Amino acid sequence: MNADGTVNRAALPAIFNPEDLKALEMALQVKEQLGDTEVVVLTMGPERAATIIRESLSRGADRGIIISDARFAGSDTLATSYALSCAISKIGQVDLVMGGRQAIDGDTAQVGPQVAEKLNLPQITYAERLVAVDGKSITVTRRLDNGVETVQAPLPALVTVTASAADCRYPHAHRLLRFAKTRPEIWNADDVNPDFSRLGKNGSPTKVKKIDNVVLAHKESQRVGDNKEELNALMATLVADHIVG
Numbered sequence: 001m002n003a004d005g006t007v008n009r010a011a012l013p014a015i016f017n018p019e020d021l022k023a024l025e026m027a028l029q030v031k032e033q034l035g036d037t038e039v040v041v042l043t044m045g046p047e048r049a050a051t052i053i054r055e056s057l058s059r060g061a062d063r064g065i066i067i068s069d070a071r072f073a074g075s076d077t078l079a080t081s082y083a084l085s086c087a088i089s090k091i092g093q094v095d096l097v098m099g100g101r102q103a104i105d106g107d108t109a110q111v112g113p114q115v116a117e118k119l120n121l122p123q124i125t126y127a128e129r130l131v132a133v134d135g136k137s138i139t140v141t142r143r144l145d146n147g148v149e150t151v152q153a154p155l156p157a158l159v160t161v162t163a164s165a166a167d168c169r170y171p172h173a174h175r176l177l178r179f180a181k182t183r184p185e186i187w188n189a190d191d192v193n194p195d196f197s198r199l200g201k202n203g204s205p206t207k208v209k210k211i212d213n214v215v216l217a218h219k220e221s222q223r224v225g226d227n228k229e230e231l232n233a234l235m236a237t238l239v240a241d242h243i244v245g
């Protein structure tokens with residue numbers, strides 16, 4: 001972390017958020033079912049997010065856009081969803097907005113629903129499988145704790161896709177070569193025509209005050225031998241303590 005409570009991104013690799021990859025797969029399935037459809041990948045981040053756009057193109061997306069500007073830095077979910085919703089409005093006529101349920105680092109699952117609210121779109125969260133789509137509606141199954149629900153929403157709509165959805169298809173070899181050096185479209189803050197007071201740190205009411213690293217002390221750990229008896233005893237204790245089971 002940086003001293004101001006933001007993530008030190010320079011120290012971290014840029015990866016494709018796993019649930020966003022699942023959303024890309026569902027978007028590509030929609031395209032297969034509907035035919036004349038453009039899949040546009042949009043991400044907010046520093047310019048090195050270009051690798052994510054190139055990967056999306058090699059997996060089958062048609063177009064990629066990064067909104068990148070130091071004025072977006074420090075955004076919490078509120079400011080992030082605002083910036084994304086401005087960019088989606090600039091893209092224009094959008095029938096479906098699809099994203100992963102949550103980011104692997106942030107873990108809040110707030111950005112998708114907040115984008116839907118800002119764009120005044122009906123939303124389906126926790127989508128697992130595309131059942132049907134036509135020009136007027138989308139039907140998906142939702143993965144819930146205690147079962148599966150099938151829901152339909154009129155288009156335009158926003159769908160967030162959960163980890164149990166289908167894995168994304170592999171990149172096509174010829175598309176990998178074709179897009180290896182592609183420079184995606186990059187829009188800065190001015191390009192998305194925002195209210196600047198709602199961007200970045202200015203627009204983020206969430207402030208991280210303090211972060212503690214929890215290191216388990218020796219007395220809190222227990223060594224278990226690699227034999228059935230000791231493992232069974234450990235399992236019995238975990239079940240009795242309601243930790244598993």
Ligand SMILES: Cc1cc2nc3c(=O)[nH]c(=O)nc-3n(C[C@H](O)[C@H](O)[C@H](O)COP(=O)(O)OP(=O)(O)OC[C@H]3O[C@@H](n4cnc5c(N)ncnc54)[C@H](O)[C@@H]3O)c2cc1C
Nearest residue numbers: 006007044045046067068069070072073074075076077206
């Ligand atoms: C324990 C904990 C709990 C939290 N709980 C919540 C919560 O409940 N709700 C909530 O909203 N937030 C929550 N947060 C997130 C917190 O609000 C963010 O950490 C903070 O807003 C800043 O985000 P960051 O550290 O990722 O900063 P940054 O690294 O600045 O990133 C913020 C965003 O800005 C983007 N960005 C950075 N630089 C650029 C650039 N040049 N161009 C374009 N985009 C850029 C990043 O890609 C990212 O999307 C929590 C964080 C922690 C650590």
